[in-house]
Amino acid sequence: MKNVRIVLVETSHGGNIGAVARAMKNMCLEDLVLVNPRQFMTDECVARASGADDILHEAQVCRSLDEAVADCSLVVGASARLRTVAWPQVDPRECAALVVPRARQGRVALVFGRERTGLTNAELERCQYLVHIPSNPDYSSLNLAMAVQVLSYELMMQDPQGSAEQASPESSPTTAGDMQGLFGHLEQALEDIGFLDPRKSDKLMRRLKRLFYRAEPDLDEIRILRGILSAAQGRKSARRDS
Known part of the structure; x- marks a missing residue:
């Protein structure tokens, strides 16, 4: 408690x-x-x-x-x-x-x-x-x-000795701050690659947030996702520069 x-x-x-x-x-x-x-x-x-x-x-x-x-x-x-x-x-x-x-x-x-x-x-x-x-x-x-x-x-x-599944000691739980960081990065990346339609951005981001909340990614998975987003943004920038 x-x-x-x-x-x-x-x-x-x-x-x-x-x-x-x-x-x-x-x-x-x-x-x-x-x-x-x-x-x-x-x-x-x-x-x-x-x-x-x-x-x-x-x-x-x-x-x-x-x-x-x-x-x-x-x-x-x-x-x-x-x-x-x-x-x-x-x-x-x-x-x-x-x-x-x-x-x-x-x-x-x-x-x-x-x-x-x-x-x-x-x-x-x-x-x-x-x-x-x-x-x-x-x-x-x-x-x-x-x-x-x-x-x-x-x-x-609630029974404190219940049989609820415990997190794997190898996983690091995420915080709300970690999730908000992911959402901000995701929205920016979608804008950078031209995927996000400004007229529908709120609805799309709401659905994506629900998706990631259901998935409950751990901290390592969030880092992987943000690495992918950064790579996508980098390649987009490279194409612009060329």
């Missing part, structure tokens, strides 16, 4: 951050990262933490989601509603089954969006999976701390 990070994006109310800290401490979570909070460490924040002040004091504040998850090998975004963007979706129990084995290998993140609007489509593209908490379709709104409590409870209940 020490490798599970809770990330809150642009939280509006300090009291919600305090309530999240309390929910985290209930379930043995301690790594809290805040992305551009509107309020933090207000009187209400401390009061609603109800003794989880240590989590508040040790919380990191970041300027971007990329910074918050750069060292995480798995990133799961929480959403109060199902999105039109096609992305792999899981329920809370399935989410825990994904997160717990990966947390044995390295840092993972559960990302929660703004109280009113949630995560943007661009932020969802930083996530390998989207987790949706089923609820009453006529009243589906969950408080931020409630959502954190539901997901962290499922993590707590």
Whole structure:
């Protein structure tokens, strides 16, 4: 559980951050990262933490989601509603089954969006999976701390001695930063070789991101892929020079 990070994006109310800290401490979570909070460490924040002040004091504040998850090998975004963007979706129990084995290998993140609007489509593209908490379709709104409590409870209940496959000691797990580096390099390479149509670039890149997230390349495989991209770019430049 020490490798599970809770990330809150642009939280509006300090009291919600305090309530999240309390929910985290209930379930043995301690790594809290805040992305551009509107309020933090207000009187209400401390009061609603109800003794989880240590989590508040040790919380990191970041300027971007990329910074918050750069060292995480798995990133799961929480959403109060199902999105039109096609992305792999899981329920809370399935989410825990994904997160717990990966947390044995390295840092993972559960990302929660703004109280009113949630995560943007661009932020969802930083996530390998989207987790949706089923609820009453006529009243589906969950408080931020409630959502954190539901997901962290499922993590707590996941059998730590389960039979989930362990990563090979020969492989190096990738982080979100490694994946974003690959995506940026891939987009640039596709532009350089004339493959990318500017009118369809967003849709194409979204599909390619989904492909690589499903494949879950390790660090050595990412280096190989980026080497191939660099070689393709070099040959294109050579043809231009000649």
